[in-house]
Amino acid sequence: MANNPMCQICGEFPETTEHSLILCPWALAVWFGSSTGYIPEKQKITTLEAWILEIQKKSSLLSDNSEYVMQCVFFHLWGIWKHRCDVVMRHGTPNPRTAIECINRSLGEWLNASGLLDRTSPPETIPSPIPTWQPPIFPSVKVNVDGAWDNVTHKSGIGVIVRNHRGNSIAGASILGNHNSPIEVEADAVVKGLQLAAFLKIQNIIIEGDCQELFHALNNPSSSPNWRISHMLSKVFHLKTLFTGIKFHWVPREANRVADAAAKLAKRRLCSQDWANRPPTSLISILRSDGLPGPPVV
Template sequence: MEFQIAKRSAKKQVTFLSDTLNHSWCPPTEPLIKVNVDGAWDKNTTSSGSGVIIRDARGKFIAGSSRSYIAGSIIEAEAIALVDGLKLVKQLNLDNIVMESDSHELISALGNHIEKAMSLGIVTSREANRVADVAAKLAKSRLCTEVWVNIPPTSLVSVLTNDGVPCPH
């Protein structure tokens, strides 16, 4: 089940846009900006990574990040990725966002708290969250945080291109 909620800058109301499962990444409608987040976790080592990818309504890459850390569970890794996405949105002073995550468990755990805290959007399809998933898995094997603005790293260009959206080279 997919939940998408758009953030409205003026009223900060929760708006449900869709309740169907997307199997591929879809750009948001103008003037929204889509933020995909994902966490990766290794049960044996507890090494984890977060991936954040931000794109506009044309599918153009705006920014992204990956970060490695230690987490006690997959849901903790997914929650950290969500927070990382929100931090990047705040740092870039972005507005009118739709956030997507493939963690149904995290969204279920947050329940109504999402609606009370702020407007977020959530998707539970791994296919629609592919680029953030790759960024999170790459971060898990690295020891540093990376943030990209306007131009994605070469390690993500092919995945962005496979989404069928514009990607700067």
């Protein structure tokens, strides 16, 4: 047993559970360097139990697969603890890359055993990376949009996030609305995204969203679109003339997480909110884990 309460790896802080598994500098590197891209808010971490409950609460609100998110968290905690013990016992140096590789291998084995991977795959197969948001090529700017709809109250939320080639947030909005169908919310989200881009005087934009039906209609003007969105498509094609270059890209929901969360935020809070380059605190962690090389918030 160590007779010194300080961390045996960094030597700078008391060796609490929270420090050992989350806040120690090398553990921070594991969390950020892995697929989670997670950057803990140190001042908000009091106990491990409270932290896990907060992660579970956020994952249930912002993810369609909270079970996978929590299993990912648990495998990271266990992998960090095992690597830390090995380093301390052998008087070695922690290697975040080695820890991440072990975590990915263990997580892949669990996914395979639980039936979430094709059982014909080799046991050592690690699941393909989850699709993430990709920065545009300069000078283009990406505008991600999404909608959330309540089929009982018909209340809706629209999420818009504008980011440049560095991944920096330029502007965004969570807009409360009222629509008769989910496809109408999605179409209105594109309109709001174009209006925001025009207000910012951006010339080259890429509009991204995860509604396949809508983006098929946007990229095929000669097709017969859903009658519910015909008038909104007319608005879109009118707004297109305000830009030098414009593209419409469909992306899976995993690559549209910030807009999705912003839309749910508007519907859940029952209010609208616009922001410039500083998004709401609840969205910052998603922005930072969106597959970018570093914190993307200006």
